[in-house]
């Protein structure tokens with residue numbers, strides 16, 4: 001205890017509550033490091049899952065007892081899945097008061113789209129293309145989790161993915177590196193704010209480094225094999241954007257990348273991240289991913305796995321227990337240099353200082369704040385705001401939407417219509433079951449119409465859970481008849497169909513992207529008696545809803561929108577919010593088209609040569625076209641694009657080029673449009689995609705209003721990671737495209753000279 005006091009006085013005298021300068025921070029880290037034994041250092045690199053009912057008595061035997069003993073002897077640097085002020089205080093107390101040096105723990109948690117008050121799933125939020133709303137949503141998530149004792153989230157997931165079969169697409173920002181980068185930046189800023197010493201900000205974690213979204217065949221945890229150009233031009237940019245936003249930590253990944261597991265990959269973690277990008281935060285492994293290198297066939301046992309991981313730059317071991325077990329031995333044997341340990345520990349300690357944990361290890365442990373912040377009115381308002389903005393109007397033929405507020409007879413049908421659980425989405429560990437506002441409840445708030453409700457069919461059999469496999473109902477058709485009866489003689493039928501809440505997320509890969517179970521059958525049966533259907537989709541990934549697209553007049557993509565789901569959907573259906581979302585991911589027509597994405601390469605045979613000649617890049621049983629393209633999304637307003645003007649037709653590669661055009665709202669509704677700018681670099685030292693998103697803006701227009709919109713094209717817009725292994729602009733010919741989706745409407749040419 002005495003020693004601890006001396007350290008406290010020596011180290012923290014001048015720390016104060018303000019952000020410390022880099023130098024003084026490094027000094028503090030160094031002086032603490034000097035006091036640590038090798039064992040204590042290794043302890044900092046060890047992270048344990050919440051392992052006993054921490055508010056109850058400490059365990060005396062079994063695995064948990066072991067971990068408890070480790071915690072007491074300073075052999076744990078961080079814990080995850082301990083939450084709630086009472087629990088966090090208990091473990092923090094052991095770390096601070098019972099260990100030799102009293103180094104506080106960092107408390108990690110998957111705060112993926114909110115803590116208790118849930119935002120839309122990240123893919124949905126990405127559809128808002130609204131960086132302020134996304135930042136705000138992460139800020140709310142940070143405030144609620146920080147109030148609950150947590151100071152580190154394992155988010156944002158910034159993995160780009162072009163494969164809707166992969167269940168984890170719900171956790172990311174979709175397929176595009178530019179949009180993904182803007183969102184990565186916004187999310188990190190939202191979690192971390194500008195001052196981590198504040199009690200409502202938490203450290204963020206860019207994950208999974210790297211390539212996880214490219215798992216072969218969309219099967220989770222599967223092999224990844226991608227080349228340099230894809231790595232640098234597609235996969236890395238959102239990670240770099242997270243670093244720009246000062247993200248404090250990285251998580252590596254379960255997958256192997258080009259034959260080497262990401263966790264043991266020194267090209268990724270040492271060469272690229274820590275050297276090329278000069279990153280000074282720390283890397284945590286994914287859950288058990290160090291040990292999994294044995295299954296990958298890359299390490300023969302836990303000891304070798306520990307050696308590979310630490311040498312490759314994995315600083316903290318999440319749940320493999322191999323650092324704490326083997327690192328000392330490996331150092332003695334000369335297989336691991338103690339310098340690497342010092343480097344890893346410094347990175348970890350630095351964050352603890354930056355969080356202000358040495359000033360006050362209990363700064364996140366305030367019951368009053370916990371009660372006041374979690375579930376507050378403001379938080380609910382913020383998640384409602386982003387939920388509305390995340391909805392995408394996919395199709396609106398005729399005039400079913402927006403709904404009139406009175407005089408209508410409406411049937412609300414579908415297994416998800418009254419569901420209060422599924423809309424919460426996957427990855428919401430702290431969220432309470434059945435706490436979403438259902439569509440039924442949302443619509444009931446508009447009392448001017450007559451609303452009847454029928455479930456139609458069950459979507460699942462039994463309980464759907466995060467950990468265990470859920471069965472889909474494919475046999476019980478009991479409710480279809482009642483649903484069909486309810487649909488008869490109604491002005492409008494609102495059908496809520498899609499995926500149950502845990503049908504996406506980790507380990508939730510699918511080989512079919514059709515509406516699961518009997519939902520298509522239900523839809524067709526209802527359609528047979530009433531064609532005035534508004535289909536509301538609730539899902540966590542693109543779906544192949546071809547029949548619906550051909551037949552149903554109005555389709556609304558409402559994802560899993562979190563706590564305020566039903567309210568957000570009702571506001572959009574009734575036109576109190578005019579939809580403005582745009583797809584962050586291409587919807588395929590068929591699973592066979594996957595991977596399908598807008599920024600594909602042209603190939604040597606891009607076009608149909610005509611006369612029934614088959615030798616071009618296509619399918620014989622499906623078109624190359626998507627069902628809905630990236631960037632697509634309608635409004636109740638209509639927008640017209642015209643008058644594209646470039647500031648010049650030729651620029652030097654250091655110049656900027658002004659691109660302007662006119663956007664006109666030709667409808668009677670006020671509305672917002674996300675205008676998108678794409679470029680094409682016609683010839684490259686590495687072939688370039690047919691289109692690349694490079695900028696976007698949100699423009700709000702009153703009925704009949706027009707506005708001139710201007711973008712600037714600069715070096716940043718035009719550069720790419722070239723065959724010289726450098727980010728550079730290659731002089732030559734370019735195209736610029738403008739439109740309301742990746743199927744752009746305006747286009748012009750320009751060239752770039754040296």
Ligand code: BGC
Pocket residue numbers: 110154207286287506
């Ligand atoms: C996931 C990570 C997550 C970790 C901790 C893993 O299964 O891949 O994204 O942060 O668990 O819960």
